[in-house]
Amino acid sequence: MGRIGGLALVLFATLAALTAFVVVAARTVEQGDRALGGAELDFVLGETEQTIERNLQLGLPLAELQQVEPLLERALAHAQSVIAADVFSQNGTTLFSTDRGAVGEPVPEAWREAIANRRTHQSWQAEEPQTMTIGRPLANDFNHVEGWVALIVDRASLAAPLSLLGPLLAQNGVIIALAGLAALILGAVLIPRRDAAILAAHAAILAKEPPRDAREPIGASAGVAIARVREAEAVLDTAAGELQRLDEEV
Amino acid sequence: MKKSDRPHLSGAAGSTRAAVATALLIMAVVLATALFVLLPRIERSFEALDTRSDHVATSIAESVAADVHRAIGLGIPLDAMRGVEPYLDNILSANPSVAEIRVLDPTERTLYAAGEPGLVYGAHREVRAAISGESLDGTIVVVPSRQMLQRVHDHIVEAAIAIAIAAGIAAGVFYRIVALERRDLPQARFVVGGRAVSHGVFADFSAPRPGPFQPLGQAAARLTVGLRRGQRRLQSVVDEVRALDVTHTLHERIGAALAPLSAYRFDRPFKVRRLEVGFVWWPLLLLTMAMATRPLATNFAEDRVGDDPILPLVIAATMAASGLGGLFGLLAARLLGGRLSKLVTLVATLAAAIAIGSTFILRDVTIFIATNAVAGFGVWFAAFTVLLAEGAGARRPWRAALVFLAAAAIGPAFGGLIAESVGRRFAFLTIGVLLAIVALASTAGAPRRVRRVRTLFTLGPSETFALAAAAMTIFTWSDLYVSAAAFTENYATMAMHFAILGAASFVPVATGARPPALFGAALAAAALAAAFLIDLPAIVATVSIGLGFGFTIHALGARGFGGTAAAIILAALVLTALCEGFGYPLAFAGIMIAIPVAGLLVLLSLLTALASGRARRTRGHR
Incomplete structure (x- = not known):
């Protein structure tokens, strides 16, 4: 969430x-x-x-x-x-x-x-x-x-069921709303922002550069994957070049 | 770095911390607002109670005045009447809404008095009735008690605690389930995928479901697309060259060119069977609604027979019916559930809904016991049809904990609060209607495919005894004591105890504390014994028993939520019922029988743990 x-x-x-x-x-x-x-x-x-x-x-x-x-x-x-x-x-x-x-x-x-x-x-x-x-x-x-x-x-x-509910809700509606607001503000402080690592990894993958934040687990995983992909690209290029030469020779 | 110090792949610890923070924040804000801001304002509406108290006091004052006047009419002087104080005491004991009655002579001198002045509203609040014939013979003064006011106040405070805990746990669990499905599982898949890529596996990993990881997963998938395309192009060139190289003169050079690529794989190294996730919300809702009847069932049965000596048998039969119905439901889920999933969840849940809702019109205790059996069968059949299916919540302890412990924490608090608000019969009806909605909700979405029913997780002997002891302790405390004995028809207090019990059982899950199962069972059984033998305060016993149960179930991990564990828990319910039932012929309180039985189960757990430890050591020496 x-x-x-x-x-x-x-x-x-x-x-x-x-x-x-x-x-x-x-x-x-x-x-x-x-x-x-x-x-x-x-x-x-x-x-x-x-x-x-x-x-x-x-x-x-x-x-x-x-x-x-x-x-x-x-x-x-x-x-x-x-x-x-x-x-x-x-x-x-x-x-x-x-x-x-x-x-x-x-x-x-x-x-x-x-x-x-x-x-x-x-x-x-x-x-x-x-x-x-x-x-x-x-x-x-x-x-x-x-x-x-x-x-x-x-x-x-006799007291009719829910006869008190309307007046009580009307009297306390503002307080309930204020309490909700207070919970929201406290929540903004307490609930951590956890998407920074995802955004950093996303940017790194798009740029094919190692992420700045390479901590475990997302950044590190993205970092090693990018490094390996770049290495594999170089290997593929070399192999492709060599095979191209062989193709021309044939 | 030790393995245990490494961050978890899925980031589950972070999600758990955030869920716990969310739950605690909501509990704190709701409790503080309810008790310190709203309650003082609601107390203003207690004026209606003051007026009503005055009416009661007036009726009593006038009645006593009429009786005294009749005695005076018979020629007995006011200051020479005999038996007036016992007569006033009788009125007081039958009318708790009155604190004190005084009979005054015309000079306002107190002739007779009864009551406890400590229970009064205040010094100035009293109702007077004149004893008058032709002249004023005296005055009756009645002081209303504050018992009802205090009771209403206490119920509101207890309801605030129950609501705050239930809301906090519900929100925390919701947060955790959503984080699990949208964040933790996709993160684990991404990290594992990244590690596979780092090992040279560039297979086509499928993109994650919608959520924060979807863009990242799509970008990561695109990262390897170019590689796979390059590899395919290369392979076609290789094939072309090999086709033309009829003399095989280039064979070695081709091999040398391709050699560095042997460290990579461009297809899946193994076949992946994707397991279905999700749908955990449904058993959670079902069990929450079903558990809502726990504060109501035994005391409803109790009210059917009142002070009849067969009361322990009736309570025992009610609990045993639920437990046996549940055991048959589990068996049916094992046999049929995987094949007829949607039909079972709809029909079994509807049967349970009708059984519970019909209590609204029930008078006969025998039929009530039968409906409990039907409800137990339907609920456990439907819930385990989903939970025993491969890939369902029971695979993972933390997800299953969110289902079982959450339902046990939220459900009874919810049921207690409904009963407090609309009465017990309406509460049964409300729960029945909600269960019917849950039954219909199970038919939503695409047809569920036939899935294999998982092998039941097995528990070791020590764990089996520990779980049985902890479950028995819980049932003895909550169903026999809290619901049927201590707080009969006091649903706000019951809701509070159930909520605290549930919150305490969540502590091990939230903190990750994982002592052996035996420790939890021993803690729960010791707290139960202490509550009855050395008068441990009820609230402390509730917290300790909840903690003990939480430790036990958390120590068992995923196995604590499998079919075997469920069968043990239901068997413990039946065993608790048997203890209560045996109380009838032995003329002994069932709770006092359940305490040594729970202790015996803890002892058996300890002995079997020691025996298996010794056997392991012996095997080690060989």
Whole structure:
């Protein structure tokens, strides 16, 4: 690779790496934001679940617990991103909800899938176009799941993917460009110019004169080759002259 | 002048120095800019995290206030409640985003408190919720923790280190490959051609490929054209004279005239078979993409089963599936690769791409293990179809090093950074899509002709044990510890460790240091043992293990990258998986089984080295 190619590579790699850094940093901040949002929801959900389970442990059926609705209203009030809170039975029918119209209705298929595919720990999460739902099981004293409590969250309230990227790139674009320039300047100092020996050997071969820079390996190789070619030319000329004379004699 | 002091024909040392300088320059500029200029500016966007922390703290404060208010409603005085501090401790342990909770009476006197004040943002940052019925009964104060902030900050720093190293190595390797193809190999051809001319061989040397040596090579070719033409003319005169000299009276004089020319040759003294070069970029891209799954695979398998006791078996099965799939892929490449090169690279790579990409929708761990086997088979089949072909990168240790070590250094860092950015499932999907593009790229260009598959390089017993020990150490550290145990779902840290591991393994290649393979294996195994037995810091262990692996593989030269070495490395992966699997019935951590096994392999390497040394001495005496 030549020097210009090397410098172009340094510039490109520096710009690409710093842009990638800003992308990863933006995503990391967004995910931190999302994790904190998740922690808030998890706390509210956990509190609601524990309170409902305390009532279940008194032996009452889930559908007959009168305290559930105020608890769901309280959960709704505590977390700003929550747009609804539901409690539904094991067969997927909504028993209590902050959205009165949902009571008695079957829960969305995405929730059932999320429950079926949940990992070994107990909570589950279902993604839908406008909302995200997190839920936990409601178990009685005998660890039998009586139903589920779920919080429905407005996705718009969570950090949108790559929402930070644009502003961060705009703020730091000039710095990234300056860093690329600095890498270019340092590269011009550090990356050696290696074509001098090639150019010297080329000039020497064209002139059929020994190169000025006859160091190993290019110059030396060119030098001995030129010397040998000149010697061979002289030998050929002598032989050709002699044979010419013989030709004339014949 | 000693032979070792002479400049190399190809000028490879100069190219290596320039590539290392390029890599170090990029690493330094990227790291310095990221950490000292960009990070302080990015930290301004942490305000969003502050706001979110306040929301969490507010929710907790209001919930605790409601609970305390209910207790007051039952007639329990605020200053006589029992079990409040364990209750607050429970909330704190379940919510790491909160550092401290205090319950104050109406005079702001602290009645109950829980938490670690050292984790707080600052003295003035706290959230309050009133415990109020008809009058103010007290206040709940919640102090947000800086744990998440610190975690985000640490991840960004680790990502900066991983990106700087990966970018530096990628650029250095690219520089080195281009320098190799455009400069070093043409220079070697020119210098050898020049030396042949100096010995009187004026054969028609073909001109070099486009690059800095092309004009020089063309001029040098023209230098001998006149000589060959003169020789042909002379030969026609000789033939003419001999035809006319029917009495042979001039025979001796013709011989005398031509005698000085006997020192020269005007045609090739031997037949030259031109080997194909290039296409090294393709196995490099393929292996880089495939290695990108290394930080993800074992911890994905782990997440499928959670705390289930069969976890070691699942991790072992995942690793063993990759290793066994790879071994079958190597075998298939040996049997079929040379004949069906383009078809194999396309189909096998596409199969691997689909297997890896399908993880995006996978839930079942058994299917995931099966996809690992398919991916391992496809990747190694395709890669070694190219690398085992005669004239491919495996012929030369430095070129192969650029493929294997570079892929192992760049790939996992890349995979870790993608997972950090878009999540693990999307990372598998992204890698699958990129692999599909790599598969299609393998069909570019002219059809690859049928080439002979090279005989597998053989390794001596000592080298075999050393390579197995070093590879096993690497897999134990990176796949069992870094990916599956220490930094689960912490992809920035994983990416950093993999990048440092890869950079360290490149040090012997960059410096030319070449101690025996046994030294590298012993260093790696000792570092692994020290990490778990005497708590050697993880970063020091990562550097030492990477260095040890680099020394081992570099000591083997070209053989370190041949089919035999690849089979040993894959067998070491399977052996590591077996150690993990045996941890299940023995109720022992797999890593603690792998450490003595790696040590045993080092010992076997030492013993076989001593035995072969003694045998050599005995033969010498005879």
